[in-house]
Amino acid sequence: MMALLSVSSLHKRFGGVEAVKDVSFDIDAGIVYSVIGPNGAGKTTLFNLITGVYTPTSGEIHLDGVPVGGKQPNELAALGVARTFQNLQICMNMDAIENVMVGAHLRLDRNPLTAALRLPALARRDRELRQEAEQLMRFVHLDAFITARADSMPYGALKRLEIARALALKPRLLFLDEPAAGLNPKETLEVDALVRKIADSGVTVVLVEHDMKMVMNLSDRILVMDYGSKLTEGTREEVRHHPGVIAAYLGVQA
The missing domain is CATH 3.40.50.300 (P-loop containing nucleotide triphosphate hydrolases)
Structure with missing residues (x-):
């Protein structure tokens, strides 16, 4: 094989x-x-x-x-192919869940017209991605930080947040x-x-x-x-x- x-x-x-x-x-x-x-x-x-x-x-x-x-x-x-780094690559000015959602950007509809018009399909996809991100945060045992800002999280939790973001790529x-x-x-x-x-x-x-x-x-x-x-x-x-x-x-x- x-x-x-x-x-x-x-x-x-x-x-x-x-x-x-x-x-x-x-x-x-x-x-x-x-x-x-x-x-x-x-x-x-x-x-x-x-x-x-x-x-x-x-x-x-x-x-x-x-x-x-x-x-x-x-x-x-x-x-x-996804990866994490030795030094954290977290967007500290964003919410934890938004950091995870960033990992799914390659799976988004990048049609500029769809984005400009804010069509219902785009809003529906955003909701789906947020739900996926919540599931991934639970998968890496970050349930307590789903509504937290990244800059409020302890270092150990941030390491797992970075793994969750990598997993968002599937x-x-x-x-x-x-x-x-x-x-x-x-x-x-x-x-x-x-x-x-x-x-x-x-x-x-x-x-x-x-x-x-x-x-x-x-x-x-x-x-x-x-x-x-x-x-x-x-x-x-x-x-x-x-x-x-x-x-x-x-x-x-x-």
């Missing part, structure tokens, strides 16, 4: 620095796939290449067998860049359960995360990067006991 996402011999150079070096892997549909590695290993650069923030220097990226390397983020979003492939960063243990457990819930709903999740307990609890497959290169890839048990992974994280010789 063809992989949902296939990355082959991917390279990215910034001047004389090679941030990603000859990285290849496949991701099957319906799994949680984690990318781990020490700081500076190239994890976020890899995410940025796949999601269209950066253009690869060389190499290929295929989604369902179709080449997508170098496509813009909006083009990838139209193909069902993605088939969701990239989460350090969703547990900055969270306390209780909030981390909530995100852990949410990621599994998303995967169980049929969305393929690709995760960058430093919390190894969370990674080992969730992941079906793990890619380990070090100095921009692929160190190893495998199941949780294979990665846990790989001598090169131990060396990369603990600074000891393999």
Whole structure:
């Protein structure tokens, strides 16, 4: 069966620095796939290449067998690819529910005449989107913030709000860049359960995360990067006991 996402011999150079070096892997549909590695290993650069923030220097990226390397983020979003970022990208001057609705913008009728005339169909669609956004906020356990402004919400809730906004796109492939960063243990457990819930709903999740307990609890497959290169890839048990992974994280010789 063809992989949902296939990355082959991917390279990215910034001047004389090679941030990603000859990285290849496949991701099957319906799994949680984690990318781990020490700081500076190239994890976020890899995410940025796949999601269209950066253009690869060389190499290929295929989604369902179709080449997508170098496509813009909006083009990838139209193909069902959504993501969150390390640093929150929330519109703090908007209501929480409006932030979620923004994630559905590609599914809106963008006919300027319809918008200018405020036809009943447009108003009906706005109501439907608001109802969808409410459902997504409940899905990520933000029921208490449905009527709140984003700038009144605690940090942990904002992390889940960003995930809800990404889900509003109705993605088939969701990239989460350090969703547990900055969270306390209780909030981390909530995100852990949410990621599994998303995967169980049929969305393929690709995760960058430093919390190894969370990674080992969730992941079906793990890619380990070090100095921009692929160190190893495998199941949780294979990665846990790989001598090169131990060396990369603990600074000891393999």
